[in-house]
Amino acid sequence: MLSPIAWSTPPKKYGPWESMVSLLTEGLVKRGIDVTLFATADSHTAGKLHAVCPRPYEEDKSILVKVYEGLHISEVFERANEFDIIHNHFDYLPLTYSKLVDTPVVTTIHGFSSRKILPVYKKYNNSTFYVSISDAYRCNELDYIATVRHGIDTETFPFNDRPEDYLLFISRIHRDKGTKEAIEVAKRSGMKLRMAGFIADPEYFKKEVEPHIDNEQIIYEGHVFQVRKKELLSNARALLHMINYEEAFGLGVVEALTCGTPVIAVNKGAMPELIMDGETGFLVSGVDEAVNAVQKLGSISRKKCRESVEKRFSVDRMVEDYIKVYETILEKRKREEKRPWGFYEILTERPGYKVKRITVLPQEEISLQRHAHRNEHWYIVSGEGLVTKNSDQIRVLTGDSVDLPVNEIHRVSNIGGQNLVFIEIAQGDYMGEDDIERFEDKYGRA
Known part of the structure; x- marks a missing residue:
């Protein structure tokens, strides 16, 4: 399990990717699965922890990010033969190692920081496996083996049916997350707003957020620890999620619902997959509709908010979904007896033809x-x-093809630095592996 190193796993405060890695890892360990977690040295797991980065680089600015990212990723791939599957949560960089190992790599795509990183994902689209965290956030240029929505440990979030009279913004302070819009909704609704989260964009905070903080109606609590975060979530009348981008998931939304707290969110990205409009919150187009939604919060059952998460977003469900993904990958990568030159997989076999990878x-x-x-x-x-x-030699690259009639003498050599992968379609009256007459063989089988 390859976790990011921006924060520890699990995170002390912010760190949604690391939080999901931790929940998945511990859930797999409880199922009796042998998991090695590659994370920062201050991380915690019931599995096996392997670390080269002493602390999260977001907490220790003396850590040179690229150096430790390189060291961190290399550790798992240098030990690839020890594992059945490498599960990558570290974005696109580990993909560049994936063709150097035989172990299958599955990547959960938690988000695209920019379309500029897509060339890496596209290059490895046919040789690795991708999991999306919502249907809304799938890229039509990539193939996915499954959608696995996040799950959370509902028992660690306190349910509260008697909230206090304030609205809540809890996320990183950034234009994408709609901090400014949340303040506007609170002011126009005449309600108190509590805000918490780390300042991801200091300039935005200084210009758009800080001038409104009066510690009476608009209160900023800083970058809070998990205990305080859960208190804020459970005591809030509603969570304001006024996003300005197509969000891949929205972990804070599910955490709020677990506490019984309805969510008012801009209808973008995965929000319709998380919120049942009019039942567990409101999907809105902007500030005006959000202000109106605040007036309708009394119609929402906080108990139903909690029940919706227990049914759809539990850790057990997430773990079970990932186990199915792993089983599917292992079945797809099931190998015949390994040959000295490599290996093959029978994709399909019927009378008269056989297809191999x-x-x-x-x-x-x-x-x-x-x-x-x-x-x-x-x-x-x-x-x-x-x-x-026969007597010809043909150099082949990706996309090339070669026809080999019956009784034609042939061979293929890998002259590159990465695995040579090709699809073989065989047609004839006999497909057995003993229909091979060898003339030369570097492994002594001629």
Whole structure:
């Protein structure tokens, strides 16, 4: 389990990605699954903790981020052979290591900081697996193995059916999160607003937020610890989530609902997947509708808010969903007996034809051979190879294909620095592995 190192796992204060990694890791351990957590050294887990970064770099500015990110990621991939699956929660950087190992890599895409990072995700789209955290936040340029929405430990969030008379903003202080708009809703509603969260954009805080803080109606409590965060969530009349971007999930929304606190949110991103409009909160288009929604909070059952999370967003449900993902990946990557040159996977087999996904390791090669009962068609998925076809030698790259008729002598060598992966479609009256006549073989099988 590869966690980010911006914050500890679990985080002391803010850290939604790290929080999800912790809940998933501990849930898997409870199921008897052997998990090694790669995180900061001050992290905690019932599994095995491996760390090279002593503290979160957001808490210790003396830590050179790129150096420790490189060290952190390299640790898991240098130990890849010890694991059945590598689960990456560290964004796109670990993908650049993924083709250097045989262990399958699944990445939970928690968010896109920019479309500029998409080329990395697109490059590894066909060789790794992606999980989305909401249907709304899927990129149509990528393939996904599943959507797994976050789950939380509902028992650690206190339910409160008798809230105090204040609205709440709790998130990072940033234009995307709509801090300014939350202040406007509170002022126009004539209600107190408590705010908490770390200042992600100091200039925005100074210009748009700080001038309104009077510690009477508009109160900023700073970057609070988890205990205080849960107190604020459970005692609030409603959470204001006035986002200005297409949010991938919205963990704070689910945490508020767990406490029985309805949410007034701008209808963007995953919000319709979290909030039942008119039942557990209100989906609004902007400040005007949010002000009107404040007046209708009495119609919301706080008990129903809690029950909606228990049914849809529990840790157990999330863990179960990820176990299904792992099982699917392992089935997809199920290998035949490993060959000295690499391995293959039978994708489908029917009378008269067989389809394989073949992986040849760097600088290795399949024996010089021919078949008496079948012809083959090779399509190169990734890597760089050299195909011997009778007396000809053909250099092949991604997207190239080669036809090999019955009795044609052939071989493929991986001449690149990464795995050579190709699809083999065989057609004929016999598909057995003993239909191979070898002429040369570097592994002594001729």
